[in-house]
Amino acid sequence: MRKQHCFLFLIVLCHWSTMILAHCPPGYYDNNVPHESRCILCGFGQYCPGNGQYFNCPSGTIAPNTGMSSCTKCSYSNRTNSASTVCLLADTPNNAQEALEYGTDSGDDNLDLFKISAKQQFYFTTIETADIPLDRSHPIQYSFVATNRKYDIPLIVIASTKTGQPSKSNFQWIASGQNATLIIPVDWIDTNTNFIGLYFSIIPSVDYTVPFLATTFKHFRGEIFAIPNRKVSQDFKTFQFMTNQAVVEWSGIPSLRKVNVSVTLSDLTHQDDSNLFFSLCYSTIPTIDFPNFFNSNMVVRGKVNNQINIILENISGGKLKLGVVGGLIDLARITAELVIL
DSSP states (O other): OOHHHHHHHHHHHHHHHHHHHTTTTEEEEEEOOOOOOOOOEEEETEEEEEESSOOOOOTEEEOOOSSSOOOOEEOOOSSSTSSSSSBTTOOOOOTTTEEEEETTOOOOOOOOEEEEOOOOOOOOEEEEESEEEEEESSSSEEEEEEEESOOOOOOEEESSSSSSOBBBBOOEEEEEEEEEEEESTTTTTOOTSSEEEEEEEEEESSSSOOOEEEEOOOOOEEEEEOOOTTTTTEEEEEEEETEEEEEEEEEOTTTTTTEEEEEOOOOOEEOOOOEEEEEEESSSSSTTSOOOTTTEEEEEEETTTTTEEEEESSSSEEEEEEEEEEEEEEEEEEEEEEEEO
C-alpha cells in the first residue's frame, strides 16, 4: 500500500513539474532544468509561442528581435539568411551564396574559404549592428585574399545594401586587387535595426574557378597618434589575437625618405609569454586606414615583450600607419618610435 502511495505521489509530482514548464509567457521559453525552471528570452531567428518551448523560424520568415512570439513573413522575398534574421532583397539571384556571418564571434575573426568563378559571382552576408563599436569610429573591413599566392589573380569586389545584384554602375563600395579589401564606414548604419543585409558581386580576372579566403576584420582597440623621432606608448585591455588590434599613425613624414620603425608589444600581466607573438602590418596603399594580415604588403612577426624593427620608405610622404596585431593578453602596452633616416 505504501508503494502505491509513493507511485501516485511521483505521478502528481511529474504532472506538477510539467505544468511549471508551460508557465513562461509568449516570447520566453523554459530552460527545462528540473527543480531550477526559469524563463529565458527567445533568441534571434526563433519564436516562443508561450508553451514553454522555442522553435526556429520556418522558411521565408524572420525574427530580427529577441522575445518574439511569432516570426515575421518576408513580404518581398521568400529567402532569408541562414540565421533567419534578414529577408533577402527581391532582386537577389537564386544562386547567391552566403559567404560570411559578421555577427558570429567565436574568438577569432570570421574566415570562410570558398571558390569564385564567373558563373558564381553573387554573395551576401549579415551585419549585426550590436557588433559595431559604440564610438562608431572604426569601419567594417571585408577582405578577399587568393589562397594561391604564386599567381596574381586580381578581383573586383562590389558591395551594396540596396540591391542584391551590385554592379559597376550600381554600388555603394568597391575594391580591387589580389587582396581586395572593402572599407565600409559605420556612420550610415541605423542602430535601431539589429541586422542589415550586405550583398557582394565578386568578379575574378580569369575564366576558371579561383579559391579565395573571405574574412572580416573587426574589433579595433584604438589608435596611437605619434610624431617622428619621439617614443610613444599606450596601454590596452584584452588585446586578443586577430579580433583586436591597434593602429599606430605617424604624421609629418617627408616623401621619398626612409624611416626606421621600432615597436614593442609588452604583457603587463607578466604571464608566461614564451609562445606569444605579435605582428606589424604595413600597406603601401594610402587608403588602407587599418592595416591587417589581409590587406598589407608587409607583415613582420616577432615575440611578445621583444622589439620589432623595420625600415620603410614612405614614397608619398605625409602619414604612415602600422597595424599591431597579436596577443591573448589581458593588459598590453604598445611602445613605438619612428626615426627619419
